Amino acid sequence: MAGPNGVEMTRLAVGLLLTMASPAIAADIPALAAAYGARPTAYGLQMSPSGNKILYYTPAGTQGLAVVVADIEAGTTKIILSSTKSTAEPYGCGWKSEDRIICRVHYITEALATQLAFSRAISLAADGSSRVMLGQRDSDKSVSLDQAGARVIDWLPDDPTHVLMRVNMAEQVSTGSNITGRQGGVSVQLVDVNSGRMTSVERAKPLVRDYASDNRGHVRYMETGDAANSGQLRDRAVYMMRAKGSDEWKRVAEGNLSGLSTWDFAGFDESGDGYFTLRDKDRRKALFRDSVEPGMAGGLVFADPKVDVDGVLRIGKYQRPVAAYYTTDSTQYKYFDATLEKRSRALSAALPGKPPVDILDENWDGTRNLLYAGGDTEPGQYYRYDVPSRKLSPLLPVRPELANLVQGVQTAVRYAAADGAEVPAFLTMPAGTAAATTGRHPVIIMPHGGPGARDALGFDWVAQYFAQLGYVVLQPNFRGSTGYGSEWYAQNGFKSWSTAMADINAGARWLAQQRIGDPQRMAIFGWSYGGYAALQASIVDSGLYKAVVAVAPVTDLALLKRDAMQYTNGSITAAYVGEGPHVSAGSPAQNAARIGAPVLIFHGDKDLNVDIAQSRVMDAALARAGKRHELVVYPGLAHSLDDSAARTDMLSRSARWIGDLMPPS
Numbered sequence: 032m033a034g035p036n037g038v039e040m041t042r043l044a045v046g047l048l049l050t051m052a053s054p055a056i057a058a059d060i061p062a063l064a065a066a067y068g069a070r071p072t073a074y075g076l077q078m079s080p081s082g083n084k085i086l087y088y089t090p091a092g093t094q095g096l097a098v099v100v101a102d103i104e105a106g107t108t109k110i111i112l113s114s115t116k117s118t119a120e121p122y123g124c125g126w127k128s129e130d131r132i133i134c135r136v137h138y139i140t141e142a143l144a145t146q147l148a149f150s151r152a153i154s155l156a157a158d159g160s161s162r163v164m165l166g167q168r169d170s171d172k173s174v175s176l177d178q179a180g181a182r183v184i185d186w187l188p189d190d191p192t193h194v195l196m197r198v199n200m201a202e203q204v205s206t207g208s209n210i211t212g213r214q215g216g217v218s219v220q221l222v223d224v225n226s227g228r229m230t231s232v233e234r235a236k237p238l239v240r241d242y243a244s245d246n247r248g249h250v251r252y253m254e255t256g257d258a259a260n261s262g263q264l265r266d267r268a269v270y271m272m273r274a275k276g277s278d279e280w281k282r283v284a285e286g287n288l289s290g291l292s293t294w295d296f297a298g299f300d301e302s303g304d305g306y307f308t309l310r311d312k313d314r315r316k317a318l319f320r321d322s323v324e325p326g327m328a329g330g331l332v333f334a335d336p337k338v339d340v341d342g343v344l345r346i347g348k349y350q351r352p353v354a355a356y357y358t359t360d361s362t363q364y365k366y367f368d369a370t371l372e373k374r375s376r377a378l379s380a381a382l383p384g385k386p387p388v389d390i391l392d393e394n395w396d397g398t399r400n401l402l403y404a405g406g407d408t409e410p411g412q413y414y415r416y417d418v419p420s421r422k423l424s425p426l427l428p429v430r431p432e433l434a435n436l437v438q439g440v441q442t443a444v445r446y447a448a449a450d451g452a453e454v455p456a457f458l459t460m461p462a463g464t465a466a467a468t469t470g471r472h473p474v475i476i477m478p479h480g481g482p483g484a485r486d487a488l489g490f491d492w493v494a495q496y497f498a499q500l501g502y503v504v505l506q507p508n509f510r511g512s513t514g515y516g517s518e519w520y521a522q523n524g525f526k527s528w529s530t531a532m533a534d535i536n537a538g539a540r541w542l543a544q545q546r547i548g549d550p551q552r553m554a555i556f557g558w559s560y561g562g563y564a565a566l567q568a569s570i571v572d573s574g575l576y577k578a579v580v581a582v583a584p585v586t587d588l589a590l591l592k593r594d595a596m597q598y599t600n601g602s603i604t605a606a607y608v609g610e611g612p613h614v615s616a617g618s619p620a621q622n623a624a625r626i627g628a629p630v631l632i633f634h635g636d637k638d639l640n641v642d643i644a645q646s647r648v649m650d651a652a653l654a655r656a657g658k659r660h661e662l663v664v665y666p667g668l669a670h671s672l673d674d675s676a677a678r679t680d681m682l683s684r685s686a687r688w689i690g691d692l693m694p695p696s
Contacts (some may be wrong), residue, residue, distance in 0.1 A: 041329035047657070049678075060686045062643055066432040066495035068679030072243070073427035076413050078401040079126050079315070080188070080580065082158065082394030083169035083411060085401070085415075086111075086124055087427065088133060094667075094674035096120045098134060100157050103415065103426070111159030112136075117673035118637050125183065127224050130157050133165065133183055139637050140667065145597055148639050152181040152196070154224040163227045163637040166198050166220075171587075179200040185220070185244035188348045188395065194223045195250070195665050197242050199237040217242065219250050240268065245275075245295065245303035245348045251323075252296055252306070253280060256288075263602040265289070270296060272306065272323040281323055286310075289606035291520050297343045298493075301351045305329065307343055315516035317341050318355045333365045339514050348395040358514055360443035360455070361387065361488040377400065378423060384409065405429065407459075407488050429491075437462050439498030441488055448534045455515070456507040456538055458547075459485055459494045472503040473693055476576075478535050478568070479506060480559035482524025493556070496682055500690075509534035509564075524560055525588060526609045528617040532571045534563055537576055550691040554578040554628075556685065559641060559670065560585065566619035566626065566649070573627025574641035578692040580685045582633045583641045583670050586620040586649035588613075594642050623652035629659040631688045633681050635668030661688075 069090075075589035076087045083104045091097040095114035098121050112121050112134055119138035127133055135152050138687045144354050152165040166181030177199050186513060202215030213569035219233035219242050233242060233250055243252035251273055257265040266287045271280040284294040297307035297318065305322040317334035333355045334342060340443035344364065352372055354364040365370035378587055379388040386409050392401040398418050405411025428434065439459045448454050459474060475497050481487045486506040494504040508515070511524030511531040535555075542548030555576045555643040559566035562584025585591055588608050595604035608614065615621050632647040646662055652659040663684060665677045672678055 033633075039043065050221075052177055060683055060690075063496060063499050064083075064679045064682035064686065066436070067492050067499075068677075068682050069430070069432050069675045070673065070678070071410075071429045072431055073413065074122070074527045075122075076391065076403075076427070077125055078392045078415075079397065080395040081479070082399030082415065083425065085322060086126070087413075088121070088124075089571040090675060091115065093676040096673075098132075100132070100159075101426075103600055106340075106527055109158060111155060111157070112153070118667060118669055120673075122450075122528060123182070125176075125186065125196060127154070130173075131155075131224055132157055133194065133224065134644045135180065135182065136515050139639060146637065147176070147178060150176050150180040150182075152183075152667035154227070161225070163225065165196065166228045166229075167200050176674075180221070180239075181220070184242055184250075185246060185248055187248055192223055192225055193221050193223060195232065195244055195248065195615060196220050198222075198229065200236075225659075230447065232266075236648050239255050243248065243298065246305050249303070251275075251299065251303075254296070257620045258599070260306070262599055263596075264599050264604050266603050270294060274323045275303065283321070283323070284310075288600075291517055294684070298345065298350070298352065298435070298576060301349070305339075307332065307352065308343070309340055311517070311534045313516075314518050318343070318639055335359070337515070339516060341514070342388075343486075346390065347393045347397065354392075358485070358487050360457075362389070364389075374400070374416075379404070405490060407490060408438035410492075410649060413522075433495075436499065438490070438495050439504075440464070441491075441494070443488060444505075446538055448537045450533075452510070452534070454507055454509060454534050455535065456505055457488060459491070459498045459504040459506075461501045461503065462495075462499050470547070471549040472547060473501065474539060475504050475549035475556045475689070476507065476535060476539050476553065476565075476568075477504055477506045478531075478555070478564040479512070480557070480561045481513070482511045482531070482560040483513045484560075485512040488533070493558075493682075497686075500686055502554075502689075503536050503542065505542060505548075507535055507538045523607060524564075525607065525617065526613060528567060528613060529571075531564065534570050535568045536575055542674055544629070552577065554580070554689045554693060556580040556582075556689075558582040563619065566630065567617065569628050569630075570619060570625045571623050576628045578689045579626070579630045579635075580688060581646075581649075582629065582672070582681065583635065583638055584619070584632065584645060584649070585641055586619045586645045586652075588679055589615070589618065590644065620648045620652045623649065623658060624656040626653070626656075627660055629692060630661075631685065632660070632662045633665070633672070634662070635665045635670065635672055635677075637667055638670045 045166050079599050084102050086100050088584040094117040095115040097110045101108045114120050121134045126133040133154050135150050137150050179196045179199040181196045181666045183194050184197050186488045198218050198220045200218050216235035216237040217239040218235040220229040222229050240256045241254040245251045253271045257267050257270045259462050266289045268286045270284045272283050286294045295309040299306045305320045305585045307318045309320050312334050315563045318332040318340045320332050321329040330457045340357045344350045353368045354366040356364050362375045375388050381456045385403045386406040389403045402414040412428050413426040439462045441459045444458045509554035510521050524531045543550040555565040561583030571577045592605045592631050596602040632646050634643045651664040
């Protein structure tokens with residue numbers, strides 16, 4: 032049946048390609064927590080070269096993860112790889128050919144009495160058979176740890192059996208002989224995906240951080256670093272290029288690793304003659320095209336006057352660049368391909384509610400597109416679009432558990448900070464309530480993580496959960512957030528914590544002034560840096576919030592720096608946090624006596640992003656100060672609490688904690 036703009040809607044019957052609606056859920060805490068705490072049913076879709084198959088990730092039990100291959104034409108699905116724990120998960124999967132897939136596996140283990148993360152690459156048939164480990168094999172001759180494993184940097188689509196891989200080579204020694212051992216470092220290898228055999232393309236170098244190809248099989252980009260005798264990385268990066276057919280590397284830029292990046296490589300253009308970079312223009316990141324080829328002109332490709340450009344969208348057989356993407360209040364695309372821009376708009380117009388449509392990929396002959404459609408009130412749906420027939424076919428919903436729930440309306444707002452600066456933020460009203468309706472609703476302020484990050488319009492499972500319970504949720508992009516240029520980033524959210532906290536608390540007061548929020552019923556909830564902000568903001572203004580919830584928070588900046596020194600990037604973390612009185616003044620655990628509201632903390636004990644010691648020292652500090660609080664520890668879980676049961680429990684406990692202190696009605 033043809034819809035608007037001539038797009039025909041069809042339905043594909045594919046076994047596990049979920050199309051069923053979920054039963055209505057009663058508006059109570061346990062049911063809502065289970066619905067919103069459930070991990071996405073499908074994400075990370077990748078289209079096969081023909082477009083007849085897709086692979087995607089789906090939960091396996093409450094915390095495991097499975098990779099599924101669906102044959103759309105045959106209507107069959109098969110799990111080809113799975114894990115039972117969130118501390119060992121497949122990721123980064125892609126199609127080498129119609130019948131061969133490469134995945135990476137991330138896992139956390141104990142080594143040298145320290146929790147460490149490792150990655151390994153696996154090649155396997157599309158039915159899950161014929162598995163082959165790719166990269167360096169572990170050896171008792173190794174004297175250094177290979178944490179990074181191997182990663183594809185060029186899929187070599189015209190070569191049926193090989194890929195180019197960035198391979199981390201552990202240093203090895205030869206004992207009992209006079210033979211010199213192998214030097215460790217990052218190398219590039221031509222790898223046979225059927226046997227795992229490797230042929231060296233770029234030998235291992237200890238100071239190389241990364242390589243990239245021109246998507247035509249030629250290694251043309253290299254990033255190097257520097258290290259002290261102690262093994263700690265220095266805060267310096269050097270970016271190098273080489274011309275086609277040349278072995279000579281030319282330095283094109285330098286940068287640091289602890290501050291806001293001033294030069295980012297964004298891949299080669301379609302010809303391979305030029306390359307894209309993100310660098311400063313009027314104190315915001317813009318997209319430029321440059322070249323190492325003599326006589327070729329470069330210059331500005333795209334800049335937005337208010338926000339940074341985030342990167343380049345690439346699709347298809349040779350990963351051709353088709354758009355620059357950036358985030359104003361929502362993700363936007365500046366297409367280089369007018370046909371794709373027109374297609375995206377037409378498809379959006381054809382779908383109910385006209386949600387934004389992202390073109391994620393195309394098959395190798397360009398006749399099929401993989402799409403995602405979703406918005407602030409829509410959890411999202413994946414589609415396949417057939418270009419010749421103009422047929423749009425639904426594939427998989429992201430969160431079918433929420434199909435029959437009306438989500439809260441989210442709008443972009445601006446409010447004045449204490450010094451008059453205009454802070455961008457996103458306001459989610461209680462489900463069924465019009466945007467910015469006055470009426471003195473209970474409020475949850477929800478600062479984002481990072482701090483080098485930002486929020487945007489789009490479905491947020493935590494914000495929507497609280498909206499279902501009757502809360503107004505405000506997500507501020509306080510100073511210290513990325514995306515708005517170097518001036519807004521300030522010195523980062525730790526060095527400039529006082530400005531960030533002032534911006535966050537100004538949002539709560541603005542809601543009260545607008546008569547949207549009840550000043551006597553305000554809580555704050557945050558995850559990671561957001562958890563830090565929840566604690567620190569309630570210390571800065573001890574009377575503003577009635578409840579505090581912090582998930583995996585940083586609580587002691589000096590401890591953060593000390594713990595980081597166990598790893599090679601410890602000096603970079605120390606430079607990021609900085610030195611001076613802001614370290615103790617900006618540490619919630621060192622100022623716990625000043626916190627003005629009961630505190631609920633959640634943390635997984637396998638967290639490598641923020642060590643659980645951060646929550647334990649806050650727990651002890653609150654106990655010494657005689658403050659009402661609770662620490663909930665989830666054994667075996669990492670930073671994201673990637674477990675439906677744990678997330679459900681976290682949402683339920685949070686709602687009860689906040690509701691007991693400030694009921695929603």
